[in-house]
Amino acid sequence: MIDPSLLLTFAAALFLAYLHLRRRRHSSLPLPPGPKPLPIVGNLFQMPKGHEAQVYEKWGRTYGSDILHVDLAGTSVVIINSAEIANELLERRSSIYSSRPPFIMVTELMGFEGFLSGIPYGETWRAIRRLFHREFHPKAALQFRPLEIEATHDLLRRLLDFHDDFSAHFAHLAGKVIIDIAYGIKVQPDNDPYVRTADLAMEALSEAGSPGAFYVESLPFLKYVPEWMPGAGFKRKAREWHMIADDMFNIPFDIAKANFMKGASVSNFTARCLEAVQGSDESDNSRQEYLIKATAGSMYSAGSETLISTLRTFILAMLYNPEVQKRAQEEIDAVVGHGNLPDFSHQPSLPYIDAIVKEVLRWAPVTPQSVPHVVTVEDTYNGYRIPAKSIVIPNTWAMLHDETVYPNPSAFLPERFLDAEGHIDPAVKDPACAAFGFGRRVCPGRYMAMSSLWITVVSVLAVFDVGKAVDEDGSCVEPSGEYTSGIVVAPLPFKASIKPRSEATKAAVLTRTG
Template identity: 65%
Template sequence: MLDLKLLASSSAGLLLVYWYLRRTVRSPYASLPLPPGPKPLPIIGNLLQIPTRHEAQVYQQWGRDLNSDILYLNLAGVSIVVINSAEIANELLERRSSIYSSRPDSVMCTELMGFDDLVPLVPYGDTWRAMRRFLHREFHPQASLQYRPFQIEATHDFLRRLLESPDNFSTHITHMSGKAIMDITYAIKVEPYDDPRIRTASLAVEAVAEASCPGAFWVDTFSFLKYVPEWMPGAGFQRKAREWHAVADDMYNKPYDTAKQLLASGTSAPSFVSRCLEGLNGTQSDSDVQENLIKKTAGTLYAAGTDTTSSTVKTFLLAMLLNPDMQAKAQKELDEVVGHGNLPDFSHQDSLPYVNAIVKESLRWRPVTPQGIAHVVTTEDMFDGYRIPAGSVVIPNQWAMLHNETTYPNPSRFNPERFLDSAGRLDPSVKDPALAAFGFGRRICPGRFLALSSIYIDIACVLATFNIAKAVDADGVPITPPGDYTPNGIVVSPLDFKASITPRSKATRAAILAQST
């Protein structure tokens, strides 16, 4: 018979050993101070100080006030580390990527909203590695070249839409990005106007962008709130989560089901989904798991590829409207290299340094993800004499990195010439903003080569064919846009502004109309 007294004494002994070890075995970094940060309040720490608007700019200012490029916040027990310099980001997120590559556990975004398998949010591990393999195989630099015809087709369609209704340029930009990514991901031809799948992608990005901000929803800090019913006062987040979950389901399932139907009928063109499905092998159960990963990875491409590129192209238009002299220089270069009345393509890219500089400056001036996408450090670490607790959420402040006065003098000014040398060639000594704009380490954006080629061809073709100027009011007075952006969220975009977009000449108009529809 089991000796209960012996069991009890053994259990007590194990507990004493555990208590002793907890008291005596300490982290080698336990005595080190935490990085500086705003003074916390008792219990809740900095929870009430966390910014809800223009977060990246607030973090940058805190860093200046505290004379530190690394900051620490405590949100009711959740450690937040903010990195304001590219050098620190490279040291921690690149060189120490083995412990800095996971993602925060967001109750709101993953459990309640259903975005748990969105690749940027998946924790570091086997599932993420499997999804990443699909993306790397299809979107490494050489593989990305196969998608250029889709990008050119979408850009030419965009030019025609600008001719027809230039005032709707913002809608046309979103349609252009959505058209290209739907072709590339699913081989689906979108509807000419107001395609519901493009709307779904935009809604998904908006939802994730809002929910992923640290401190945006208290349920991420106090997880027990997920059990609060929707009808209770203060539980409006539950209603939002339910509505956003429906968006997530549509994003993952509807285009994927259509792509599978096209594939089964033999009418599908090659796409990311078709190539991944054709490569499946193994047992039925393994194939089912792999197929689910393909579906979720495709959903990520579909959502992320629609709004992020759109934001950069809108930033470019805003910059050209505000800087007509720079627009004129780029158009002169295009006319000399491509010929006035001709549309540029990828064969011209290496001969267009000023246009390429505009692409770089559009990425730098108003980064699409100003506060980056948060990492999580899985093991306690030390940097520059500071302790970084295990489990800390690490925010790479891309805005601060891309607006560093030492790297980019006068950073608030849009100035593509900062990337050129005295001979007008791209200057390799100036840091490429893409090194920060697309993330860091093992979590760097796998679609960055695709995104960069899309942005180049969009910008080059618009500059070659249109003049972008200030719109005028009823009295003929030019309207200068304030240049405001969405004030919060992981992904930001220019708020709607008016612009006058007109063909440069009859020759450029004819060049646009000459492209087949």
């Protein structure tokens, strides 16, 4: 009789042999196409230093593929240019495509290790995600609508006195909502320090978060180089950005915690969470406070900057497309009434406004390349090998400018989302499917983000005419239409004319806002 242990050993050997042969078969598959790498450094010096998404889209056309591969000094990077591939890999295979790269610059050197978007897939990520979901799932997000309306009405009043920098008013709007929700802190009317810190933090994250932006990501030993050495400017930048990260995560949290300890109202995220963990043992309490601080800080930074950037794109689109603005105002006047301010109850009757919001997200996505994913095991797609630990970059811009999905993609055409009867056409792919990320890493605050964007867009169009600014000679000032580069982008500063449509719309603002 054969010893069962021998059978088990034999079976294990066969299984290991199978895995080895399978791995060899996969390894024999080609990598996705891409630029030819150089010895040792690979494509490190070929990576774009700006407007990366557009470069990746051009590479896709050059190599005839919507999935590309580059080698950054031994780090495998896969670029996805189509929604179909993103859906297959990042959605259907999300169990292996949901982690994040190490982000040495962002986490180790800059101190953003608690930022939700950059945390690797695991228990810490799941814990912070649960806190986010509890606050921002679709039904929970409805509780913030009164605050969103209040902040929007405040924006309208500020725009009545608009002189030059409308972006500052958008920053105040975003800060008024998200800082109140996260910490219960009321922002100052002008030059609020928390709003400024969030702006600086997102500028830093956007610059540092793109693969290839800093060589330390591909050559980790560089993190040990002292600041004074030639070429170590990234270390000096990281030190400055670390101070911003410390301020962003710690200062508002400490204020909210102090207010909670004094018995202040438990009407904000931080206070509600602190109340829930009261009575925990000291070690668990410290862990829970870290999670609360990380979650609130992630809300505070990412939530504000993305809304500001999207609203700047909306204003730019209105400058270029006055006929879109006119049609939107006609719809608002017919449903809401000229001289009245809209609210969320009007949304089902304003499909063209919904279409404008969708087109703003599609036309110039605020995150043209989504935050990179990491595949944890070796995989294959369409005959190509995807090595384990590859960084995977979803090219949101390419997906939302795919002319087979959105004909004439460079044009701002809200009507592309409407059917023949003027209703939202469910057959047209919603750009939110790409604009807010993919799979298990989709933005947990997307429902509130969409409602904030909608109420702001419809309210501005109801009250104001948005047009090109006029210089001292009476000539129109043309915006450049150029955008910044990075993970989060925005139009370069431009001037605009934002004036009340009539005395009736002006009076509506003054009456409702005091």
